[in-house]
Amino acid sequence: MDISDIRNDFPILSKKIYDKDLVYFDNGASTQKPKQVISKIVECYSSEYSNVHRGLHYLSNNLTDKFEETREKIKNFLGAKHCEEIIFTTGATESLNLIANSWGLNNLNKGDEIILSVMEHHSNIVPWHFLREKIGIKIVWADLNSDGGFDIKNIINKVNDKTKLISITHMSNVLGLKVDIKALCEFARPKGILVAVDGSQASVHQKVNVSDLDCDFYAITGHKLYGPSGSGALYVKSKNYENMQPFLGGGEMIDRVSKNEIIYNTPPGKFEAGTPGIVSVIGLGAAVDYINEIGFDFINAHENSLTDYMNSQLSEIEWIKLQGPCQDKGSIFSFTLRNEIHPHDVSSILDRKGIAIRTGTHCAQPLMDFLGINASCRASLAMYNTIEEIDKFVKALESCKKIFTV
Secondary structure, eight states: OOOHHHHHHHHGGGGGEEEEOOOOOOOTTTOOOHHHHHHHHHHHIIIIIIOOOOSHHHHHHHHHHHHHHHHHHHHEEEOOOGGGEEEEEESSHHHHHIIIIIHHHHHOOOOOOOEETTTTOOGGHHHHHHHHHHOOOOEEEEEEOTTSSOHHHHHOOOOOOTEEEEEEEOOOOOOOOOOOOOHHHHHHHGGGGGEEEEOTTTGGGGGOHHHHOOEEEEEEGGGGGGSSSTTTTEEGGGGGGGGOOOSSOSGEEEEESSOOOEEEEOOOOOGSSSSOHHHHHHHHHHHHHHHHHHOOHHHHHHHHHHOOOHHHHHOOOTEEESSSSSBBBBBOOOOOOOTTTTHHHHHHHHHTTTTEOOOTTTOOOHEEEEEEOEEEEEEEEOOOOOOHHHHHHHHHHHHHHHSSOO
């Protein structure tokens, strides 16, 4: 596999920014889209579009088949056992809210505890605060290690007989730290504790098998998987459906409605109210096809080499402080510059050189508080990035040293 062939699949990578070649290191926020996904979306709107389900005409039946074929693709992509375990959503935010509302509101009571890590994205924090406010659950926090790493013992030590759920990221969107989900589930299962996983970052960098992990829920986001925005999916282990009620009403989620009662559809339709994001789902299927065509063997090997090289380069710059450990992590790098140079200033300088990074709190304010910083710079890599781009990035960082007294 030639990296230049992959780069040629992404039209935006040939774009000039301020007359400079684009170096896109903001993949943790959203990945760029290959032409295979773009053309599938155009094709769907141009020659295939109709509403799905319940239609009796050709266009509706044809697109319904393709819509459900995508569910099969996601099932296989995540290693689920049944298509019915895959709920289409608009992304991980909706998926995590669905867990909190459909499972949490129906199974948690005042005083029950859930455990979150301090490195969670806000989308895996705010829904649980809603339940704290509504029914009085307690949120228990698992901190990082003293060296900035994370061990599942930090969660295990917080468990007691009131613990009902652990909701955890598979890979930190700020630090790139990986969590041993399988070991966590092996601990939680005998105790009757459910495990929900935010797979937004991990699923684009590594092969995921939810059946092997044995988690109860797993959320993915399409726009981080080289797919369209507004697409995503939630894996739900089949037995958990018994204890879940829908939190959105209308459309496909019902079997029958009368003046006096409603009869719900069976899952996953029970949790897919209204007209779905049809074309976004089809685009997500095309993105999964693309990832499968490239293969995680190549993706892992290439991204690991990029990660090692970025680590070696940034670690040698004494006026940069990397956040978190350099080992056992994904291709996400957060850093600050010493002498309190603001990350926004760094981003502005890099932007003029055609380099896109993310700065701010990265929707992870509890982690920023834990680290004792107000914001950080984040460079996040994808399978289409190169060693040469890292060299340009490091050289551009030197411009910050010249502009500011570091």
